[in-house]
Amino acid sequence: xxxxxxxxxxxxxxxxxSGRPLVPEEVVEGGKRFAATLGIATVYxxxxxxxEEGWLKTVEIPGDPVRYELAxxxxxxHFVCRDCERAFDVHGCPQEIDSLAPDGFQVESHxxxxxxxxxxxx
Amino acid sequence: xxxxxxxxxxxxxxxxxSGRPLVPEEVVEGGKRFAATLGIATVYxxxxxxxEEGWLKTVEIPGDPVRYELAxxxxxxHFVCRDCERAFDVHGCPQEIDSLAPDGFQVESHxxxxxxxxxxxx
DNA sequence: GTACAAATGATAAACACTTATCATTAAATT
DNA sequence: AATTTAATGATAAGTGTTTATCATTTGTAC
Numbered sequence: 001x002x003x004x005x006x007x008x009x010x011x012x013x014x015x016x017x018s019g020r021p022l023v024p025e026e027v028v029e030g031g032k033r034f035a036a037t038l039g040i041a042t043v044y045x046x047x048x049x050x051x052e053e054g055w056l057k058t059v060e061i062p063g064d065p066v067r068y069e070l071a072x073x074x075x076x077x078h079f080v081c082r083d084c085e086r087a088f089d090v091h092g093c094p095q096e097i098d099s100l101a102p103d104g105f106q107v108e109s110h111x112x113x114x115x116x117x118x119x120x121x122x
Numbered sequence: 123x124x125x126x127x128x129x130x131x132x133x134x135x136x137x138x139x140s141g142r143p144l145v146p147e148e149v150v151e152g153g154k155r156f157a158a159t160l161g162i163a164t165v166y167x168x169x170x171x172x173x174e175e176g177w178l179k180t181v182e183i184p185g186d187p188v189r190y191e192l193a194x195x196x197x198x199x200h201f202v203c204r205d206c207e208r209a210f211d212v213h214g215c216p217q218e219i220d221s222l223a224p225d226g227f228q229v230e231s232h233x234x235x236x237x238x239x240x241x242x243x244x
Numbered sequence: 245g246t247a248c249a250a251a252t253g254a255t256a257a258a259c260a261c262t263t264a265t266c267a268t269t270a271a272a273t274t
Numbered sequence: 275a276a277t278t279t280a281a282t283g284a285t286a287a288g289t290g291t292t293t294a295t296c297a298t299t300t301g302t303a304c
Contacts, residue, residue, distance in 0.1 A: 003250055003301050024291090039253045044292065046251095062182030062233060065291060079227055090223055094216035097234065101212060104241035105201055111184060111235045112219065119226035125271050125280055146261090161283045166262065168281095187261065 010034035011046045012055075021059040021067035021078065021087045061087060061113055077112040083121035090114060132156035133168045134177075143181040143189035143200065143209045183209060183235055199234040205243035212236060 014030040015022065022030070024043045031038040047068050050056040059067040061080055067087055079088045090112075098107040136152040137144065144152070146165045153160040169190050172178040181189040183202055189209055201210045212234075220229040 001250070001302075005251060005301070007252070037253070041254080041293085042252055048293095060184030062184050063188070066185070077222065079223055079229075082230065088224075088227070092222045094219060094222075097216060098236065100199065100214045100216075100234075101201055101236050101238070102210075104244070105210070105236075106239045106244060107201075107236045108204065108238040110237065111233075112222075113233045114220065114223050114227075114229050115232065116223065116230040117228045122226070122228060123272075123280070127271070127281060129282070159283070163263085163284080164282055170263095 007035045007038050007042050008046050021069040023065050023067050079114045081118035081121055129157045129160050129164050130168050137192055143191040145187050145189050201236040203240035203243055
């Protein structure tokens, strides 16, 4: 039987309110507002389950630990701040991008990551 | 004093002949043709030095270990095969890409990775 | 309220990659 | 050829993230 715990609610709420991809440690920090004892193991467990359930999806940024974001967001890409290391959503996507592949290469998907400075760090 | 060893020559030759980004383990495998006893520690040591010397640069693909490629290659991006997990160069780059960032975000650089199936795996 | 078992939290273990150690090998100089 | 010492190879140790363990807590059903 599946239980609805305070910690699990806190984790979902953090994602709903964050609006950007989060690493597990960020979820712990953000979640303590709603569940003071929230531990890292619980975050890993619930994030894994939420991905399996299709509520979260993974966001992999080169060189960084895996981040997670709401699966309901439509196709988009990300901006990573070199100062605070937070990731943000970027909307829009160049049409022609998949056609950059050389002949004979079949493209299934793509990732774009912009790097720079976010407004808070400018 | 700096020495020019058989292993170091083998490592450079692998990159010159490969034409694509390589993970350290691929360098070991490819380098054994030219230096039969080539070990992984030597590859890590030399790759690190070749990056410091500006002869190689790093290529980071989400979720993968760091790859290395010739620093002399002009701006380009990469294709990663989901079957064989090898990375390939992709030339061309959409102009407008940096302008996708929302107002207030300063873009310094970007990465594009295409995923799919390479000709050898199709 | 009790009973039951899922979930949690603290932490140890696992895991994958990278770096350090050190005895041995082999470039470079004489 | 002998000398010097940088570089190598095998492997232990380190690093950062993720998963497993297990005693304890706490939802849920009765």
